[in-house]
Amino acid sequence: MLNYSTSEENYIKAIYHLQQQDGNVTTNELAAELKAKPASITDMMKKLKAKKLLHYEPYQGFSLSNEGKKVALGIIRRHRLWEFFLAEKLKFTWDEVHEVAEHLEHVSSKKLIDKLDEFLGFPRVDPHGDPIPDQDGKIETSRQVCLLDLPFNKSAVVSHVSDQSTEILELLKHKNIVIGTKLEVKKKFSFDNSMEVKAGRQPVFTISEQLAKNIFVKYGA
Amino acid sequence: MLNYSTSEENYIKAIYHLQQQDGNVTTNELAAELKAKPASITDMMKKLKAKKLLHYEPYQGFSLSNEGKKVALGIIRRHRLWEFFLAEKLKFTWDEVHEVAEHLEHVSSKKLIDKLDEFLGFPRVDPHGDPIPDQDGKIETSRQVCLLDLPFNKSAVVSHVSDQSTEILELLKHKNIVIGTKLEVKKKFSFDNSMEVKAGRQPVFTISEQLAKNIFVKYGA
DNA sequence: ATAATAATTTAGATTTGTCTAAAAATATTT
DNA sequence: AAATATTTTTAGACAAATCTAAATTATTAT
Numbered sequence: 001m002l003n004y005s006t007s008e009e010n011y012i013k014a015i016y017h018l019q020q021q022d023g024n025v026t027t028n029e030l031a032a033e034l035k036a037k038p039a040s041i042t043d044m045m046k047k048l049k050a051k052k053l054l055h056y057e058p059y060q061g062f063s064l065s066n067e068g069k070k071v072a073l074g075i076i077r078r079h080r081l082w083e084f085f086l087a088e089k090l091k092f093t094w095d096e097v098h099e100v101a102e103h104l105e106h107v108s109s110k111k112l113i114d115k116l117d118e119f120l121g122f123p124r125v126d127p128h129g130d131p132i133p134d135q136d137g138k139i140e141t142s143r144q145v146c147l148l149d150l151p152f153n154k155s156a157v158v159s160h161v162s163d164q165s166t167e168i169l170e171l172l173k174h175k176n177i178v179i180g181t182k183l184e185v186k187k188k189f190s191f192d193n194s195m196e197v198k199a200g201r202q203p204v205f206t207i208s209e210q211l212a213k214n215i216f217v218k219y220g221a
Numbered sequence: 222m223l224n225y226s227t228s229e230e231n232y233i234k235a236i237y238h239l240q241q242q243d244g245n246v247t248t249n250e251l252a253a254e255l256k257a258k259p260a261s262i263t264d265m266m267k268k269l270k271a272k273k274l275l276h277y278e279p280y281q282g283f284s285l286s287n288e289g290k291k292v293a294l295g296i297i298r299r300h301r302l303w304e305f306f307l308a309e310k311l312k313f314t315w316d317e318v319h320e321v322a323e324h325l326e327h328v329s330s331k332k333l334i335d336k337l338d339e340f341l342g343f344p345r346v347d348p349h350g351d352p353i354p355d356q357d358g359k360i361e362t363s364r365q366v367c368l369l370d371l372p373f374n375k376s377a378v379v380s381h382v383s384d385q386s387t388e389i390l391e392l393l394k395h396k397n398i399v400i401g402t403k404l405e406v407k408k409k410f411s412f413d414n415s416m417e418v419k420a421g422r423q424p425v426f427t428i429s430e431q432l433a434k435n436i437f438v439k440y441g442a
Numbered sequence: 443a444t445a446a447t448a449a450t451t452t453a454g455a456t457t458t459g460t461c462t463a464a465a466a467a468t469a470t471t472t
Numbered sequence: 473a474a475a476t477a478t479t480t481t482t483a484g485a486c487a488a489a490t491c492t493a494a495a496t497t498a499t500t501a502t
Contacts, residue, residue: 007489027450040490042451047488059450059497090336103328109321115311228459248480261460263481268458280467280480 006106009075011044016072024061073137079105080126081116087127095166129160129179147215150185156219157182163214227327230296232265237293245282294358300326301347302337308348316387350381350400368436371406377440378403384435
């Protein structure tokens with residue numbers, strides 16, 4: 001595996017995330033994601049195409065090649081392992097880990113990352129509930145659904161929170177919800193799309209539409 | 222404290238190390254240290270002077286300003302804390318830590334480093350025996366002497382090894398010498414400048430001039 | 443289907459960090 | 473102290489990553 005510049009890595013990572021949803025990624029989408037100008041995107045796409053990391057024809061959008069995906073998963077592995085380290089060992093709060101991990105992820109010593117993985121006890125998910133790819137780039141493809149779409153009375157486990165703001169952290173803390181919390185939806189109100197939820201033996205409580213939108217859960221087959 | 226580029230940080234660090242011995246640093250010296258061309262050094266010296274990190278007049282060499290020294294000590298703090306982490310927690314060997322720390326040292330989150338320091342138990346020295354500056358940039362100025370200059374029968378503690386090659390590590394391992402080992406010089410032979418040394422209750426053994434040159438010790442007032 | 447609009451690319455400029463080759467300053471030797 | 477050698481600086485070039493403004497292609501609406 002060759003080495004890529006910090007900038008190249010940031011582009012690759014951003015494309016990976018965008019194509020999870022869209023499949024094909026456009027210049028403007030990526031420009032928005034990276035807070036860069038469209039012209040800069042085109043420049044970099046040419047370079048990454050030359051390195052065979054993505055498929056790209058002018059005006060047709062782009063998507064990562066298999067090699068590009070492998071590179072992306074390597075970066076994501078580093079990012080999420082550092083996030084886990086920061087939260088678990090250095091006691092960073094949930095909303096602080098991301099920014100620091102953005103920098104640490106670009107230190108690309110394989111030995112460092114594999115030893116870190118071992119030191120941390122081979123964690124499966126990062127503090128936001130996102131799965132951590134293994135040495136070979138294998139990543140757990142989870143049957144996640146948004147809490148909004150969870151059927152009634154199906155016990156499910158909170159596995160991911162998409163927003164990472166301090167505000168949502170504060171609210172989740174107040175409601176005692178963390179990654180791993182077991183939930184069941186008891187009622188939904190169509191007026192405001194709020195829902196009543198039960199967590200373990202706690203009394204039923206209410207979750208707003210805005211909050212439910214950001215909570216993702218996994219539930220058994 | 223402002224942020225500096227990786228390149229600027231590497232220059233600052235190199236000047237700090239060189240001026241420990243010479244006081245004033247020359248263009249060629251620094252070029253050799255950084256494996257760069259003299260012209261590149263001059264370019265960067267102009268930039269660092271403009272940022273008030275060093276004293277520099279054309280053709281007269283240069284040395285860090287107080288601000289420059291503070292920046293240098295921040296970088297050295299990060300480097301040595303990561304070295305300690307790699308050796309202590311990730312079980313890297315002595316000769317492996319340096320290269321990886323060269324990269325990690327440029328991640329400049331103050332919170333990260335202070336929390337890392339705490340997590341590691343506020344270590345005073347890195348795996349090579351070099352002192353780690355504290356949050357305020359204070360660094361232990363140790364009364365170190367080269368083992369060659371240690372008087373007879375003075376009990377002293379190995380505090381630093383200047384060479385960092387695999388070869389010296391192998392030899393030191395064989396002789397059971399680590400940072401912290403207590404030594405006493407028993408005899409010196411002027412023929413080859415070798416010496417006989419006693420470590421704790423081990424039988425006396427021999428150290429060559431080449432090896433003694435690279436071992437530094439601290440001894441009581 | 444054509445005109446208007448939006449998205450994308452190209453062309454050319456800028457900054458950072460590096461280099462080579464030539465010029466200038468300093469140091470050394472005779 | 474003059475000649476020679478060494479060190480350092482300057483001048484100009486280049487690659488990476490970004491930008492602005494203009495040109496081009498694609499999409500949408502009439």
